[in-house]
Amino acid sequence: MFHWQLQGERNTYSIPDSYLLVGLDETGHEIPSSEGQPVFGIGGCAVPVCDYERVLRMPWREIKAKHFGSANALLHAADMRNPTPDQLLALKEFFRSRPFGRIAVLVSSQTILEPDLPPYQLVARLVLERVARLVERFSCNGAVLVFEESQRTDRLAATYFRPYGSLELPVHMFRMSKKAAVEPLSELLEVADFVVHAAGGQVRSHLKGVPWGARRDYQAVFGIADQTLVEFFEVLNAKWGPNVA
16 A cells, blocks of 8 residues: 655545556646647656556656755756756656656647637546556556646646546545655656656647657657557647547
C-alpha cells in the first residue's frame, strides 16, 4: 500500500499497489487565444503504485542530488533557462530510460471546436481516456490522479475529471501544490511538469512554423523506444458526441 498525508489535514490516504499513480499538470490558459496563450493542455506521468519508488521517485531524486544541488530541490521546467550540458544529459537519460507512462492532451487557438464545447471539458475527457489506456497497459485495476493545484482551474477539474460511460473504473483524485506535497509526491508532480511543458512547447513551436518534433525536450520525453508508454493527443477539431457530456 502507498500512503501519504496532505499538508494541513489529519487524514492519511492509502492507495493499493495495484493502482496506477498519475501526476497531472496544466500548461497555458484554458481558453486558448492567438493574442495571449495559444495553447492549453493537461499532461503528466503515470506509473503503477508498486513501481513508483523504484522507477520514478528515487531516480529523479538521484538526478537532483547529483546535478541540481540537492535531492530536495524543487525543479520547474519553465525556470530552466540556462541548464548545463550535464543537467540536460541527465534529464534526457532519465526520460529515455525510465518505463513510466507519459500523457499529454492539448488544444490550441487553431483547434476548431463547437462554440458551446469548453476546451477544459474536452481535454479532461481525453486525459481520462489516456489514463484508462495506461491502466490497461500496466494491468492495473484503478487509478489515483494527483493534480498540481491551480486556483483558476480547481473548480473545472472537480467538475470534469470524473469517470463516465465506458470509463467506469475506480479513480481517486487529489489536488496539491508541489510545496505541500513535499514527500513522497513532489517528485511525481515535478516530472509531470516537465512532461506537460515539453508537450505544450512542441505545439507552440509548431504553431510558429517549426517542424513537428524538432524540439529536443519533446524528443527526450516522448521519443522513447516503447511507444506503448506514450499517450500524446493534439486536438485539431471536435464537436459534441456521446463521449463528451
